[in-house]
Amino acid sequence: MxxxxxxxxxxxxxxxxxxxxxxxxxxxxxxxxxxxxxxxxxxxxxxxxxxxxxxxxxxxxxxxxxxxxxxxxxxxxxxxxxxxxxxxxxxxxxxxxxxxxxxxxxxxxxxxxxxxxxxxxxxxxxxxPQRLPLPEPPEAPCPSCEHQPCTTTCPVGALRAGAPYDVAACQRHLHSDAGAECRDRGCLARRACPLSQNLHRQDAQAAFHMAAFVKNWSGKEGGQA
Structure with missing residues (x-):
């Protein structure tokens, strides 16, 4: 490996x-x-x-x-x-x-x-084709995450604990002037995860993916992206 x-x-x-x-x-x-x-x-x-x-x-x-x-x-x-x-x-x-x-x-x-x-x-x-030896899997990280900042960071509440992803609210925010931070640097809620800090994802990459997400929105209410 x-x-x-x-x-x-x-x-x-x-x-x-x-x-x-x-x-x-x-x-x-x-x-x-x-x-x-x-x-x-x-x-x-x-x-x-x-x-x-x-x-x-x-x-x-x-x-x-x-x-x-x-x-x-x-x-x-x-x-x-x-x-x-x-x-x-x-x-x-x-x-x-x-x-x-x-x-x-x-x-x-x-x-x-x-x-x-x-x-x-x-x-x-x-x-x-070969069966390679694999390490023991890690523990799930979320139970030990004390503050779970991902659950409170979305500025429009589109991503909340225990609730379906509100795609329409997310997209309306991304299409607004207020959505520039998420649109240009990536989803605030996903970036708030402490483990996400390990990636050092570049803003240009985040903007590339967010532009595709914004472009492909049908404008219909409901559903999962």
Whole structure:
């Protein structure tokens, strides 16, 4: 795993969890170990920003970059790559994240990662034929988080403990002048998680994702993003 982690880091990626899938996990056939990959902050964004995909003006540059980089890792390690954009049917990345033992439901309902906090994201997965040894999973972080600042930080109450995500309230805020802080630097509630501070995510990366989120809103009330 250390050699694979080093190979991923060289491409701006980090290993964010792994598990040995069973028949009900939706992994590719004959997968011995499924490994989740996310951005290796803060190195990830400069590498992507300097890539051909970021400069060519075509649609979905980050998805295309991810497929090129993770696809190359899959070839080198004789595995298969899977991506959240594959589908339909869509690969069950949220299920895989929880099966890895490193992502847990937070008070907001979003997944929280043991080191990336609420800023966890997955660019893809490697399905390897060999069954690699894996470390013991960590404890869920939220029960020991004394103040749980993620539950009180959203300026419009769109993300609250025990309540569904109010997408419409969030989007109205993002479309307003008051929403510049979230729009330009990323969701305040997700950034408030103490573990999120580990990522040192660049503002340009946050703005890129938030711009896509704002652009893709249908304007309809209700629903989950």
């Amino acid at each position: 250390e050699a694979l982690a080093a190979a991923a880091r060289a491409r701006g990626l980090a290993l964010r969890g792994a598990f040995h899938p069973g028949p009900a996990d939706g992994a590719p056939p004959d997968t011995g170990t499924l490994i989740l990959l996310g951005p290796d902050e803060p190195r990830f964004w400069p590498l992507f920003a300097a890539s051909p995909e970021a400069a060519d003006g075509a649609a979905h540059p980050l998805d295309r970059w991810s497929k090129r980089e993770i696809g190359a890792l899959a070839v080198a390690w004789r595995g298969t790559a899977r991506f959240p954009s594959d589908g339909p049917p869509w690969p069950p990345f949220l299920h895989w994240a929880q099966r890895s033992g490193r992502a847990f439901p937070s008070p907001l309902g979003l997944l929280v990662h043991d080191t990336a906090g609420l800023l966890i994201s997955y660019r893809g997965a490697l399905a390897l």
